[in-house]
Amino acid sequence: MTRTSTNTTTPMETRLRVLDPLLPSVHALPAPVEGDITFTLPGAEGRYRRRRVDPQAYEASWAALDQHQLYARLTGPDPARALDTLLTAWDRRMAAARPAPGDSEAVFTWPSRDTEVTATLLAHGFTPKTVTAVRAATTGPPPGRAARAGDLLVRPLAPADAGDLDRAVALWLDELRWDAQFGSTMPRESSAHHARQRLAAPGAWVWLAERNRRITGLLSVEPPEEAAWAARQVAARRVGYLSTLMVEAAERGCGTGTALVRTAHLALAEAGATHTLLHYAALSPLSGPFWHRAGYRPLWTTWARRPPAH
CATH class of the missing domain: 3.40.630.30 (Gcn5-related N-acetyltransferase (GNAT))
Incomplete structure (x- = not known):
C-alpha cells in the first residue's frame, strides 16, 4: 500500500518505536483514493475509507462486506485525547454514510503495546478482533x-x-x-x-x-x-x-x-x-x-x- 508521508520520523513514531522496536519506522497514512475522507484535527490526522468487499473474494472470509476503515496518525502530546477527537469525527461521518445493515463493520488497527489508547477505543464501543503477532x-x-x-x-x-x-x-x-x-x-x-x-x-x-x-x-x-x-x-x-x-x-x-x-x-x-x-x-x-x-x-x-x- 502506498503511503503519504516521507521517511522523516515524527515524535509519535519515535514514541511507538520505543514501545515496540519491531514496529516500522514510519507510520504513515495511506495515499488517498477516490471517496476517502481526510481528517486534520488537533494532535491527530486520519483517513476514513469505505470499501465494498466482493463476497466471492478470498478476503471476504475475514472481512465484512461493507468495511469502514480508519487510518490514523496521533501527533500530539496526548494520544488518548487526540484519538477520542478523531473517533468522534469518524463516527459522525460514518453515520452520514449510512452503513449497510448486517454485514458491515468499522475497523481500526493500532500497535498493541500502545496501551494509552485502549480505554478510548473501549469507550467508543470497539472490541479487539484480531491480533497480528510476531516471532x-x-x-x-x-x-x-x-x-x-x-x-x-x-x-x-x-x-x-x-x-x-x-x-x-x-x-x-x-x-x-x-x-x-x-x-x-x-x-x-x-x-x-x-x-x-x-x-x-x-x-x-x-x-x-x-x-x-x-x-x-x-x-x-x-x-x-x-x-x-x-x-x-x-x-x-x-x-x-x-x-x-x-x-x-x-x-x-x-x-x-x-x-x-x-x-x-x-x-x-x-x-x-x-x-x-x-x-x-x-x-x-x-x-x-x-x-x-x-x-x-x-x-x-x-x-x-x-x-x-x-
Whole structure:
C-alpha cells in the first residue's frame, strides 16, 4: 500500500518505536483514493475509507462486506485525547454514510503495546478482533519430508491425493467456523473454493499431522517470497507468514499443533526468514495462549465495531 508521508520520523513514531522496536519506522497514512475522507484535527490526522468487499473474494472470509476503515496518525502530546477527537469525527461521518445493515463493520488497527489508547477505543464501543503477532526465527536443521513425534506423523500435503486435499480443505473450513465465534472470520459460500485453490497451488507450503493414518491437523505458510504484503507491518529483514493452523478438537492438547508449528518454523529458518507473522482471533480462549507459548507476541491489534455507526 502506498503511503503519504516521507521517511522523516515524527515524535509519535519515535514514541511507538520505543514501545515496540519491531514496529516500522514510519507510520504513515495511506495515499488517498477516490471517496476517502481526510481528517486534520488537533494532535491527530486520519483517513476514513469505505470499501465494498466482493463476497466471492478470498478476503471476504475475514472481512465484512461493507468495511469502514480508519487510518490514523496521533501527533500530539496526548494520544488518548487526540484519538477520542478523531473517533468522534469518524463516527459522525460514518453515520452520514449510512452503513449497510448486517454485514458491515468499522475497523481500526493500532500497535498493541500502545496501551494509552485502549480505554478510548473501549469507550467508543470497539472490541479487539484480531491480533497480528510476531516471532523471531530460530535456527535448526530442515524438517525434511516427514517428522515423527511418538505416533504422530507430520508430513507435507500431497495435493495430487484427493483424500489429502479434501481433508485439508475440511480442516481449513473448520478453522474458519471456529474463529467465527469470536468475530474474526466470516465463512462464505466462496471459502471452500479459495481453500482448495490455495492448498493445491504448486509449491504451496502445507503440512498435515497424521495419527494412526488419520489426518488430524493442518498448517499452511507463506514463505518470504510470497509474504511481502505482511512484511510491511514489521521492522524485519525477511518475513514469513503462518496463514492457517487447525487441529481437530479431539487432538488438542496432545502436541499436534506444536509439532506442526515446529516443522514450519524450521522450514522458515532454512529459507532465511528472520521473523514470522500470523493473525489470531483476539477473543479466542485457545489461540492467544497457544501462540504465546510458541514464542509469538502481539504487534498490532485490529479493533472492530458492529454495527459501524456508534
